[in-house]
Amino acid sequence: MPKPIKLSELINEIDDVIQDRFAGETFWITAEVTDVKKQPDKRWCFLKFIEKEGNLITAEIKGVFWSNAYDSVVRFEKLSGQLFASGLEITCQVRVRFHKRFGIDLEVLEIDHSYALGKLETERQQTLDRLVNENPAFIRLVDGYYFTSNKSLELPIVLQRIAIVTAPDSDGQRDFKQEIANNPYGYTFSVSEFLTQIQGDNSSTLIIQKLKQIEVEKEKFDVVAIVRGGGSQTDFKPFDDYDLSKYVASFPLPIVTGIGHDRNTSIVDLMARQYKTPTKVASTIVEHNFNFETEITELKDRLLETTERMLDKAKDNLLQLKRTVKAYSPSTILNKGYAIITSNNQIIIDPKDIKLKSEIKTILKNEVIHSTVTKKSKHELDL
Amino acid sequence: MNLTYNEAYQKLSKLVDQIEDDKIQLDTLADKVKQAKELIDYCETKLRFIDNDVTAALSEKKPKKKIK
Numbered sequence: 001m002p003k004p005i006k007l008s009e010l011i012n013e014i015d016d017v018i019q020d021r022f023a024g025e026t027f028w029i030t031a032e033v034t035d036v037k038k039q040p041d042k043r044w045c046f047l048k049f050i051e052k053e054g055n056l057i058t059a060e061i062k063g064v065f066w067s068n069a070y071d072s073v074v075r076f077e078k079l080s081g082q083l084f085a086s087g088l089e090i091t092c093q094v095r096v097r098f099h100k101r102f103g104i105d106l107e108v109l110e111i112d113h114s115y116a117l118g119k120l121e122t123e124r125q126q127t128l129d130r131l132v133n134e135n136p137a138f139i140r141l142v143d144g145y146y147f148t149s150n151k152s153l154e155l156p157i158v159l160q161r162i163a164i165v166t167a168p169d170s171d172g173q174r175d176f177k178q179e180i181a182n183n184p185y186g187y188t189f190s191v192s193e194f195l196t197q198i199q200g201d202n203s204s205t206l207i208i209q210k211l212k213q214i215e216v217e218k219e220k221f222d223v224v225a226i227v228r229g230g231g232s233q234t235d236f237k238p239f240d241d242y243d244l245s246k247y248v249a250s251f252p253l254p255i256v257t258g259i260g261h262d263r264n265t266s267i268v269d270l271m272a273r274q275y276k277t278p279t280k281v282a283s284t285i286v287e288h289n290f291n292f293e294t295e296i297t298e299l300k301d302r303l304l305e306t307t308e309r310m311l312d313k314a315k316d317n318l319l320q321l322k323r324t325v326k327a328y329s330p331s332t333i334l335n336k337g338y339a340i341i342t343s344n345n346q347i348i349i350d351p352k353d354i355k356l357k358s359e360i361k362t363i364l365k366n367e368v369i370h371s372t373v374t375k376k377s378k379h380e381l382d383l
Numbered sequence: 384m385n386l387t388y389n390e391a392y393q394k395l396s397k398l399v400d401q402i403e404d405d406k407i408q409l410d411t412l413a414d415k416v417k418q419a420k421e422l423i424d425y426c427e428t429k430l431r432f433i434d435n436d437v438t439a440a441l442s443e444k445k446p447k448k449k450i451k
Contacts, residue, residue, distance in 0.1 A: 303402060
């Protein structure tokens with residue numbers, strides 16, 4: 001057996017070989033990332049690159065972003081609306097490094113964003129296609145628009161009992177509640193909070209659990225709002241999840257979303273009514289109720305107008321009747337110089353009823369004239 | 384009164400339609416107007432108070448006689 005050498009001697013030799021082969025050279029690789037550990041304060045990110053055949057990992061190596069490349073991670077999250085996390089497939093430029101204690105790894109210099117985004121978009125499209133293909137009973141795609149049974153649920157005429165699904169102590173929760181509480185019309189709402197983590201691994205399952213709780217007591221709510229605010233860390237991946245999207249599409253209460261992403265629309269947004277931000281969701285609910293009150297006010301105006309018109313009309317009719325009665329009353333007639341003639345206390349209308357020599361009374365304005373008829377003849381007055 | 388907004392709205396618009404119908408008699412008008420006003424009050428109050436509070440709020444609106 002040759003004389004053993006020290007570990008450091010062997011490692012130095014490995015280092016030399018690696019230096020010879022890889023020093024100053026960079027490579028573009030495509031691989032899946034896993035075990036991602038970010039340290040935003042230090043602007044470091046540790047991870048592993050892997051390659052799989054089926055579920056079997058066939059290649060694996062450690063990787064790292066140092067602070068000079070950390071912007072690439074931040075930019076990825078901003079552009080994609082997703083956390084830079086395990087399971088992503090990325091294309092990136094790397095350099096091979098060897099450390100005498102920590103071994104070999106790949107230092108990432110930059111991410112090819114267009115590849116990563118394209119990959120995510122493809123995955124998203126696959127989820128959408130699967131939703132449409134596997135759930136024809138409640139999701140249909142017509143001319144680029146997703147029709148779901150949830151979206152076709154009619155909104156109650158007033159939305160007052162709201163279930164919100166949001167993250168505890170989040171901007172979204174605060175914005176929503178503030179807008180609701182400070183509504184300019186003084187409307188009252190009952191807001192029941194179903195709080196859960198809504199970003200990061202497993203969030204979609206947690207959101208489904210909250211929705212299930214709501215479904216159990218669905219009679220207690222008019223509408224469900226799923227809201228999340230902006231923030232430094234944005235992860236919309238849970239809202240592109242197949243199971244969550246499917247559940248939302250078939251949920252028995254109307255769902256409104258304020259997931260707040262300007263650039264992108266999540267799949268959950270497409271399955272429900274999308275109002276973009278928590279504040280917008282709240283103000284839309286308030287306006288919905290205001291529209292109802294406006295209709296009530298219009299009915300009230302119609303009611304007042306009609307009753308006023310009817311009473312005016314009744315007053316007019318009464319006045320008209322009074323005039324007619326007055327015009328025909330005997331005193332009016334007598335005041336005009338006409339007379340009433342009676343015979344045997346009967347008013348005489350037909351002169352034939354007056355016999356010669358009979359007693360008649362001529363009633364004038366103030367007095368009665370008693371007379372005996374001495375002569376009757378036709379008159380020639382033009383009446 | 385314990386109606387949904389929808390029920391209240393349907394009733395109210397039906398009443399207003401009836402009141403607007405010229406054939407309505409003056410002596411039934413007063414009753415219908417009263418019913419309509421109650422429904423309007425109910426909706427407007429219910430928007431500003433939650434469920435159980437509504438009845439309380441509505442009865443508070445009418446001034447109570449003070450007992451000396």
